[in-house]
Amino acid sequence: MAATEEDNGEFYLRYYVGHRGKFGHEFLEFEFRPDGKLRYANNSNYKNDTMIRKEVFLTPSVQKECRRIISESEIMKEDDNNWPEPNRVGRQELEIVMGNEHISFTTSKIGSLVDVHSSQDPEGLRIFYYLVQNSDIVLLLNALVLELQVILVNMLICG
Amino acid sequence: MVDEDNDVVMTEQPRERGRERRKGRGLRLGGRGESRQQALLNDEEEEEEEEGGNDRNVLQLFTPLRSVEGWIVLVSGVHEEAQEDDILTLFGAHGHINNLHLNLDRRTGFFKGYALIEYENFVEAQAAISGMNGTKLFFRTISVDWAFSTDPFKGRRSSSLAKPRHKAIS
Numbered sequence: 001m002a003a004t005e006e007d008n009g010e011f012y013l014r015y016y017v018g019h020r021g022k023f024g025h026e027f028l029e030f031e032f033r034p035d036g037k038l039r040y041a042n043n044s045n046y047k048n049d050t051m052i053r054k055e056v057f058l059t060p061s062v063q064k065e066c067r068r069i070i071s072e073s074e075i076m077k078e079d080d081n082n083w084p085e086p087n088r089v090g091r092q093e094l095e096i097v098m099g100n101e102h103i104s105f106t107t108s109k110i111g112s113l114v115d116v117h118s119s120q121d122p123e124g125l126r127i128f129y130y131l132v133q134n135s136d137i138v139l140l141l142n143a144l145v146l147e148l149q150v151i152l153v154n155m156l157i158c159g
Numbered sequence: 160m161v162d163e164d165n166d167v168v169m170t171e172q173p174r175e176r177g178r179e180r181r182k183g184r185g186l187r188l189g190g191r192g193e194s195r196q197q198a199l200l201n202d203e204e205e206e207e208e209e210e211g212g213n214d215r216n217v218l219q220l221f222t223p224l225r226s227v228e229g230w231i232v233l234v235s236g237v238h239e240e241a242q243e244d245d246i247l248t249l250f251g252a253h254g255h256i257n258n259l260h261l262n263l264d265r266r267t268g269f270f271k272g273y274a275l276i277e278y279e280n281f282v283e284a285q286a287a288i289s290g291m292n293g294t295k296l297f298f299r300t301i302s303v304d305w306a307f308s309t310d311p312f313k314g315r316r317s318s319s320l321a322k323p324r325h326k327a328i329s
Contacts, residue, residue: 059233061235079182101180101181130265
């Protein structure tokens, strides 16, 4: 299914999940850049914690694998028109540039598949949900290098 | 406290290309925090980004980077029905494995198609890469390579020499 453009063209990905609350603006964001740089930021003011920022370079092999995962997920074919709007509970953003396609989707946090099924676009949102759930390739890669497992796991569970 | 007031607008603007197909609220609304130009990741001293981005095909020097506890090797093209044991046996023959991750696709329950293997030492990891890359596992060709590299552009950008870019990783 992967067109040649998807193999060779530009690839950029950014994912953000966060909310504003008692502990300030709590969020996790990571970004793959076309040059292979993976950047990660995690902020919480819980117990006066400060922003954590890390970055590392990925080899072309890892980039290719990420591209494959995105491409096979078919997320680029979706649209966030009928997805839940971000709300007080929080927001998620997924921005991807691959080949000549550029998506920047925004939605609320998704607690479980129940939220997916009750939305107006369960099929599309489902793809997003699983992709984000599975995007632990990034988190895992990060974690391995940067020893952030605990933080990441917490962020994933708590959203 | 870090909040939106501290957000720094990215130096790099989203690609504006006529042929590009664009979709999503983030691009339609263009509001704060809704497109990559507002990526919160950006720190204040974001300056020479993308400087080397255009000539990335010319000469990229990927030097493997050690992770906190070992050398990480990525195996891709792993058959979805492969078992952890298969990978462990095959790759364990090349050296001591600290850690192995075969992630599952949470929708299908099958393997996602990649494995991350952490070797204790560089030489063994290198041996696994040269020995296993391009070989077949369950009739599928797998590729094996380092997962992380040091900054491939370092040394070719004067500014990156002046400032350590990886002080957080050490």
